Amino acid sequence: MDPTGLGLPPLTAAFVFGLLGGAHCIGMCGGIMSALTFAVPPSMRSPARLSGLLLGYxxxxxxxxxxxxxxxxxxxxxxxxxxxxxxxxxxxAALMLILMALYIANWWKGLLRVEAVGKRLWRHLEPIGKRLMPVVRIPQAVGLGAVWGWLPCGLVYSMLAWSLAIADPVQGALLMAAFGLGTLPALLVTGFAARQLGALIRHRATRTVAALSIIAFALWQLLSLLAQGMPH
Incomplete structure (x- = not known):
């Protein structure tokens, strides 16, 4: 059964969710991207090097x-x-998606309680990331990005709920890859133009449209389950 319940390929849906979550990504990670960009010494801050580091992260x-x-x-x-x-x-998975939408729109922050669970793991990983800084080479950037990927994030946890529902390790990995690629445009541009793009994506109207779209996806999932019949 299509775990999205949308009649869409799961990878396509995951990519769309990543795009719609751009507002949250910039709000949470935009500052990190900007700090890492400006931490590069001015003499080494060429467009080619910065692009390579951002892609590495x-x-x-x-x-x-x-x-x-x-x-x-x-x-x-x-x-x-x-x-x-x-x-x-x-x-x-559908419930987590709705919670994600409420979180993105700033309507309800209950998902922060889920993030609190991940903070225990992050306390052990954060020192590893600090040892990789300052980042001036692409391998360092990839390593720091790998650590950064475990930063407590309700958006990521919501998507992991879909991986749990898929119950297939390969498909779960591909689903998260598609989601990550969906978040990529916002974070790549943020590294170069955080203030300009951040103001647009964090705008209340942008967040509202994204949240309503995600809620629509989740409700469609629930209706699909009802239409197929609940097992007894």
Missing amino acids: NLGRILSYMTAGALVASLGTVIALSATARVILQLF
């Missing part, structure tokens, strides 16, 4: 997303041993 970040997706989907294979369990996982 994001490559590492997406690889971490893929690793998390594969791990969570592996757990899903253990949980989803029955039709009822699979439906429960899909309902959970």
Whole structure:
């Protein structure tokens, strides 16, 4: 069953969710991207070098997303041993998507409680990232991006819920890769023009449109489950 419930390929839907989450990505990670960009010594701040470093950060970040997706989907294979369990996982994924939308629009911040769980892991990873700075070479950027990919983020956790529902490690990794690629445009541009783009994407109207679109996706998922019939 299509885990999105949208009649769309899951990877396409994940990419769209990443695009729609651009407002949250800039709000949470835009400052990091800007700080890393301006931390490069002025003498080494050529467009080619900065582009390479920004791509390196994001490559590492997406690889971490893929690793998390594969791990969570592996757990899903253990949980989803029955039709009822699979439906429960899909309902959970739809709920997480709605929470993500509320978070993006600043309507309700309950997803912050989920992020708090990830902060325990982040306390152990953050020192590793600090040892990689200042970043002046692409391998350093990839390494720091790989650490950054585990930064507590409700948006990422919501998408990992989809990986859990898919219950296939390869598909879970690919789903998170597609999502990561969807977030890429906002974060790449942010590295060069954080203030200009950030103001536009963080605008209330932009966040509202993104949130309503994601809620529509989630409700379509729920309706699809109802139409196919809940197992007894």
